[in-house]
Amino acid sequence: MADSHSGESLLFLTDEQLRQGIEAVFFAYRGFTADPDRILATMAYGRAHHRAIHFINRAPGTTVTNLLAILGVTKQSLNRVLRTLIEDGLVESRVGASDRRERNLYLTEAGIALENRLSDAQRTRMRAAYREAGPEAVIGFRKVLEAMMDPEMRRLYARLRESGQ
Amino acid sequence: MADSHSGESLLFLTDEQLRQGIEAVFFAYRGFTADPDRILATMAYGRAHHRAIHFINRAPGTTVTNLLAILGVTKQSLNRVLRTLIEDGLVESRVGASDRRERNLYLTEAGIALENRLSDAQRTRMRAAYREAGPEAVIGFRKVLEAMMDPEMRRLYARLRESGQ
C-alpha cells in the first residue's frame, strides 16, 4: 500500500472493516431498543411515544417545533403521539408565556414515572456495555457516533448536552 | 465518591453520561440510515428491502430461516419484501441442494448493483466518521457496540464476521 499515512495503518478504513461496523450498528441498535420496547408493549404505547417522552423530559418546556426538529418526523405524526400522551395525563401542554402561539411541553408526575422506568431499562444495558468495554472505549464510541451525525443533528445534540449538564 | 474502583474514575458510568450516550446513538442512527433511505425513496423500496439485500449479499446462499433470525422479523413480513425483490429480479431463490425444503437466496447482477449503490452511500459516511475519529476511537466504538448486543445477536454478528473475512 502506497497511501500509508505517515506510517499509520489505514486498515481500519477498508470496506470489510466498514461493513463490520455497519452490521455492528444494526445489531447494537436492536439491543438498544429491546428493553424499552418490552415495557411499552405491555401498554398501548410504542417507540414513538418513548422518543417524545425522552426528549420532553430532557428539555422540559420545549416547543412542538423544536421537538419536530429533534425527532425528524412530521407534525401530524408527532401530534398523534402527543395527543394520546396528553389525554392519558403523561404530558402537559402549556400555552407559551412570551409567544402564546407556542406550546411548552412538560411531563406530569405520571409521565416522569414512565420516563424513569423506560430510561432505567435502557441505561442498565448501556451501563453494562460501558463497564464491559471500559472508559477508553466509551470515549471512542462517542467520538465515532458524533462523527456519524448530520451536521444539523450534531448541533441539536450539542445543545442538549449543554442544557443537560 | 467512595466507590472509586482501584483509583479508576467511574464518572463515565453516571446517568448523565449514559443519557448522552443514548442520545448519541439515536442521532447517529438517523445519519446511519439517511443516505440509503434517500436512494430507496426514489424506487418502490424501503429500509426493509435494504436490510434483506445487505444480508443476502453478505451471506450468499443463506436460507430464509437464517435471514429471519438475523433480521428479527416474522416470516410474513420478510416474505412480502422478498417476494417483490424476486419478482423484480434482484434476488434469486434456489431450492436447497442437500435439503430441498430450504431455499438458498442469492443476489442477481441487478441485485448486486443496487447493493453496491446502497452500501457505497452508507460506507462513505462511515468512512468519513472513522477517519475523523481515528483508529483508536473506532476500536472503542466497535467494543461498546458489541457489548450492547443481545448474546444471540453477538453470535450472529461473530459468524458474519468470520464468513466475511
Place this chain on the structure above:
DNA sequence: TTGGAGTGTCAACAAAGCTGACGTATTGTG
C-alpha cells in the same frame, strides 16, 4: 391591518411490523 409563523386537525394513504391459520413439500424418525 395584513401576511406569515406556529399550531392543531381532518382525510387518505403507505411501509412494515404483528398474529393466526392453513397448505405443501420434504425430511427424519419410530
Place this chain on the structure above:
DNA sequence: CACAATACGTCAGCTTTGTTGACACTCCAA
C-alpha cells in the same frame, strides 16, 4: 411405511408510525 416435524409460502386482518395535502385558528410583527 406411517407419521410427526421442518421449511417455506400465503391469505386475512390488524397496529404503529410514518407520509401528503388541505384547511382553520391564533397571534406576532411589519
